[in-house]
Amino acid sequence: MAKKRYFGDDGEYGPYGVQEDGLPNFGQVVYDSIGRIEWTVEQFGVLYGKIVKNKPCTKMRIYQMIQVNSFPIDRKRRYVIAKLLSIPLFSWVSIRLKIYLKRKRKQKN
Numbered sequence: 001m002a003k004k005r006y007f008g009d010d011g012e013y014g015p016y017g018v019q020e021d022g023l024p025n026f027g028q029v030v031y032d033s034i035g036r037i038e039w040t041v042e043q044f045g046v047l048y049g050k051i052v053k054n055k056p057c058t059k060m061r062i063y064q065m066i067q068v069n070s071f072p073i074d075r076k077r078r079y080v081i082a083k084l085l086s087i088p089l090f091s092w093v094s095i096r097l098k099i100y101l102k103r104k105r106k107q108k109n
Contacts, residue, residue, distance in 0.1 A: 008088070019069075022102075027069035033085035041066070044084065051080050 004015040007024045016024035016032070034044050042059040049057035065071050072078065081087070 025069055026071050027066040029087060030071070030081060030085060031066045033087050037086060047084055048080065051084075052077055 003018050005018055005024075006012070006014040007016060008014075013029070013032075014024060016028040019025055030044075031041075034041060040059075041062045045057040045059050045062040048062070049055055071081065
């Protein structure tokens with residue numbers, strides 16, 4: 001079974017699977033966030049697609065991105081996803097910083 005944990009300053013998000021880089025599985029975060037704001041995957045795909053490429057993304061494409069965790073790496077597109085779904089960016093930035101600092105400490109030892 002894949003390791004899962006809670007994220008956020010007070011552990012208010014999750015539990016999500018943990019990726020190799022120590023961050024939460026973005027596909028799980030997106031799926032959970034779609035549900036939290038009571039949208040359908042199709043509604044999210046329409047809005048996201050219109051913003052980033054002037055045409056809707058199909059719900060099948062969004063489900064594929066969620067299931068395989070194959071989201072764009074481009075920061076602008078991830079920012080759009082985070083804003084649309086109210087994913088707190090600063091929480092993910094602080095997680096990344098904590099992981100970076102932990103790796104640096106291990107390298108020194």
